[in-house]
Amino acid sequence: MLNKYARAFFTRVLTPFAxxxxxxxxxxxxxxxxxxxxxxxxxxxxxxxxxFFWGTVVITLFVFSDLVDGNMARQLGRSSRWGAFLDSTxxxxxxxxxxxxxxxxxxxxxxxxxxxxxSIFCLASGQVVSYTKAxxxxxxxxxxxxxxxxxxxxxxxxxxxxxFAGLHKFGVPGIQYLLPVALWIVAVGSLVTLVQRxxxxxxxxxxxxAAADRETQGSEAAx
Numbered sequence: 707m708l709n710k711y712a713r714a715f716f717t718r719v720l721t722p723f724a725x726x727x728x729x730x731x732x733x734x735x736x737x738x739x740x741x742x743x744x745x746x747x748x749x750x751x752x753x754x755x756x757x758f759f760w761g762t763v764v765i766t767l768f769v770f771s772d773l774v775d776g777n778m779a780r781q782l783g784r785s786s787r788w789g790a791f792l793d794s795t796x797x798x799x800x801x802x803x804x805x806x807x808x809x810x811x812x813x814x815x816x817x818x819x820x821x822x823x824x825s826i827f828c829l830a831s832g833q834v835v836s837y838t839k840a841x842x843x844x845x846x847x848x849x850x851x852x853x854x855x856x857x858x859x860x861x862x863x864x865x866x867x868x869x870f871a872g873l874h875k876f877g878v879p880g881i882q883y884l885l886p887v888a889l890w891i892v893a894v895g896s897l898v899t900l901v902q903r904x905x906x907x908x909x910x911x912x913x914x915x916a917a918a919d920r921e922t923q924g925s926e927a928a929x
Contacts (some may be wrong), residue, residue: 741771753807759872
């Protein structure tokens with residue numbers, strides 16, 4: 707949902723910055739690695755301490771590397787299987803760090819086992835949602851479905867809520883409850899998206915097998 711529109715907007719905004727990095731001799735892979743390291747550091751250093759505002763600021767500064775590296779690769783004409791693999795793999799690392807940081811907070815200073823479990827579910831379901839699409843495509847299926855809550859939605863909902871929740875430490879009352887609400891939304895949305903993708907793969911698999919059977923029967927009849 708957000709992927710389609712947000713990516714197009716930020717790609718246009720970040721194109722000059724990507725061009726600047728290219729002129730400075732920076733490679734897309736370097737941007738990918740630095741961006742992931744920044745997100746992981748912001749999530750696992752600040753979030754477990756309950757510093758949601760500053761953690762989100764740090765993460766936001768680095769999270770756009772996911773768009774910058776791809777933009778650089780296109781400008782250089784260097785899109786490669788390795789770059790796509792590295793980018794996708796490190797996206798999973800970054801996502802795991804963000805929700806892992808939430809889980810560590812609620813397991814420690816946040817003292818809420820239910821929200822700790824919800825954070826872990828968000829982490830795990832996000833990984834599985836991505837895996838279902840990748841696995842479906844690897845066996846030759848299009849997995850043509852726009853899920854309710856994909857990666858962009860998970861990040862936007864979680865990071866915006868975490869950033870605002872962090873304003874509680876600056877004296878804004880009641881705003882800390884935004885993060886728990888957001889985590890529940892992401893958890894439910896991820897579950898719905900997972901079901902959507904599984905159902906889609908099941909349907910596409912049945913259609914592909916039926917088409918193969920018809921082709922086989924047609925070949926046998928022609929003989």
